[in-house]
Every structure is written in C-alpha cells, then in structure tokens.
Amino acid sequence: MRYVILALLVCLAFPSFAQETLVGSRWQAEEIGGAGVIDRAQSRLEVLENDRIAGNGGCNSFTGAGALRDGAVKLGALATTRMACPPAIMDQEQKFLAALGKAARYETTSSGGLILRDSRGATLMRFTRM
Numbered sequence: 001m002r003y004v005i006l007a008l009l010v011c012l013a014f015p016s017f018a019q020e021t022l023v024g025s026r027w028q029a030e031e032i033g034g035a036g037v038i039d040r041a042q043s044r045l046e047v048l049e050n051d052r053i054a055g056n057g058g059c060n061s062f063t064g065a066g067a068l069r070d071g072a073v074k075l076g077a078l079a080t081t082r083m084a085c086p087p088a089i090m091d092q093e094q095k096f097l098a099a100l101g102k103a104a105r106y107e108t109t110s111s112g113g114l115i116l117r118d119s120r121g122a123t124l125m126r127f128t129r130m
Contacts, residue, residue, distance in 0.1 A: 022047040022068045022106075027114050027127035032095045034123070041089040043096040045127065053078075057093030059085035073103040073116060099124040 029043040030036070037043060041058035048054055053066035053075070060083055065076030078097070084090070104119040114127040 022108075022114075023049055025114075026130040028130050029096060029125055030113075030128050031126040032092065032099055033125075038088060038092055041085075041092050043092060044130065045100070057096045058089050059083055059093050062097070068106050071105055071107065073106050075101065075103065096125070 025047050027045045027047075029045070032043065038058065042056065043058045045053060045055040047066075047068050051065060051067040051074075052063065053068075054061070054063040056062070057080070060081040062078045062080040064078035066078075067074045078100075080097070085093070099116065102118045103116040103124055105117045105121070107115050107117070109115065112129050114129070115123055116125045116127075118124055
C-alpha cells in the first residue's frame, strides 16, 4: 500500500510520468504490415501540437486531425496531395495510410521506437525516431 501511495505522489509531483505525449516527435516507418519498406520512399509521421498530425506516405504529403497520447491513437480525416509515383512507392503509401487509419493504440519501445497497433493489439507499423 505504501508503494501505491508513493507512485501516486510521484505522478502528481511529475506530471510527465502520468501522461505520455509525443507532440513534436517525428517518425520514419521501418515496417508496414510486417514487411520492410522501400528506403528511398520515406513514409513519415509527425505528431504536431493542437491535436494535428502530418507526414509523407512515401510519395504524397498528408495532414489532418490526430493525436497520439497516453497510448491511444485518435485520428480524423486526412488531406493528402495527389502526385503520382512509381507503382511500388504508391503501393507502400497505400499500405501506410491504410495502417494509419486502423491504428487504435501505440507504444514506445525501450530502444526509442514507436509501434502502432490496431484495436485487437496486432502490430500495424514500426517506426524509428527521426
């Protein structure tokens, strides 16, 4: 019981322990749907202030409402540019955006990575910090 009270006091004294935020972080996809990515087609995610996200699917840029906070992923509609790229890059981008749309949870790893998971806990994507 003493340890529970101590943990609560630490969380109150140091709110960053009580609430994880990724605002200001930038991530590069290393794996989408269990497969590696095309190195020159950098699929990226940036967590912005005011519950916004942005990034690049590998060919096109995107932006929209979204937040990664306290282990939960909340996304709204995304606006994307509409450039054409080689088929393999467009395929990677489609998989990236589809996985992003299915994301419900996230976790950070001890090595500094980011994992997005669906509502059942299945891994959708793995990222490294940029």
